[in-house]
Amino acid sequence: MFRRTFWFTAGAAAGVWATTKVNRKIKQLTPESLAAQAANKAIDAGHRLKDFALDVRAGMAQREAELGEALGLEHDPDAELPAQRRVVAIENRAPGSRKHQITSHQTYENGSYTYNRNEDH
Template identity: 70%
Template sequence: MFRRTFWFTAGAAAGVWATTKVNRKIKQLTPESLAAQAADKAIVAGHKLKDFALDVREGMVRREAELGEALGLEAADPRELPPARRPAVEAADADPHPAPAPYRKLPYHSYNRNEDH
């Protein structure tokens, strides 16, 4: 009698365990879940790529400083702004080529017939 009860209980527990495992796997394979997993992996890959780019940039700056020091070159201060550029042609007060009358901007009027007046 105890044997049958033991095996019945073991079978029921195995059935519950298998059903739970299958339901979890089915939920993982839904389109929404797959999209969320892909988005998470893309975000992680983006962070790794950004970290790699920052490491490369840091290495470039360090190597450039080493080469500048070895060659005796002095680099300009990167915080210094370049000189201001002046426009080649000064802007005139009046438009030298005004648009013809039909193409000038007119005030905006709503022509929606469904609009309340």
């Protein structure tokens, strides 16, 4: 009699355990649960990618400092770049000034030479 009670109890416990396990698995496989799991994994991947990028950036800054020290350069890597310089070929004139502007069939100041841009071709 004790043996039958033992096996009955063991079977009931195994059934409850299996039913619970199956119900949990079914809940994990619902579309809402799968979407939530995918979103969580995407967020985790994003955090890992951000950490990786920060590690790479820190390593680059460290290596740049090491190279600058080894080469004797004193350059702040976070400093702003200098402003871009414009190359000025002809002195700036007022907008209405035509003194040195040359167009097709126009003479220079001394009047001895005419420039025709079509002659060069």
